[in-house]
């Protein structure tokens with residue numbers, strides 16, 4: 001059974017699930033969300049986070065099925081210019097109560113590596129779950145476009161917008177790069 005939330009303007013990634021925790025096992029609730037706040041991703045931020053989540057009460061926790069989209073604000077690993085790119089993720093997340101809603105005492109349910117805690121006031125924070133999922137699906141070396149030419153290694157100009165007369169640094173033989181790498185590794189040992 002799905003009970004749809006009737007709040008007119010859900011603007012937060014925080015959800016109070018005390019009603020769901022008091023209901024019968026197997027009950028679920030679906031919410032739309034749109035976060036006002038930016039999520040800090042370390043090397044960038046995510047804004048315009050929106051999507052929907054279905055929370056289902058199980059024997060010992062709440063299972064959330066989450067679809068989230070947003071915009072990433074990152075720095076190109078080649079040309080070092082800021083750029084934005086859309087992101088979309090779908091994932092399931094377990095949320096474990098820290099307080100038993102019936103007794104008000106610690107729930108004693110261990111929080112596993114894969115689960116996130118429900119706060120003592122019975123609130124689920126989707127922000128942290130979405131932040132982790134964005135980080136997992138982001139490129140380690142994000143580029144502003146697949147054809148980004150990066151910075152000139154000699155003079156440092158952005159080769160996407162300027163040209164320079166520096167001699168090409170591209171090695172004629174790709175094995176030269178490998179040889180240099182090996183030499184550097186040997187030297188640093």
Ligand SMILES: [Zn+2]
Pocket residue numbers: 076077078079080081143144145148149150
């Ligand atoms: Zn770039």
Ligand SMILES: [Zn+2]
Pocket residue numbers: 152153154155156157164165166
């Ligand atoms: Zn140059």
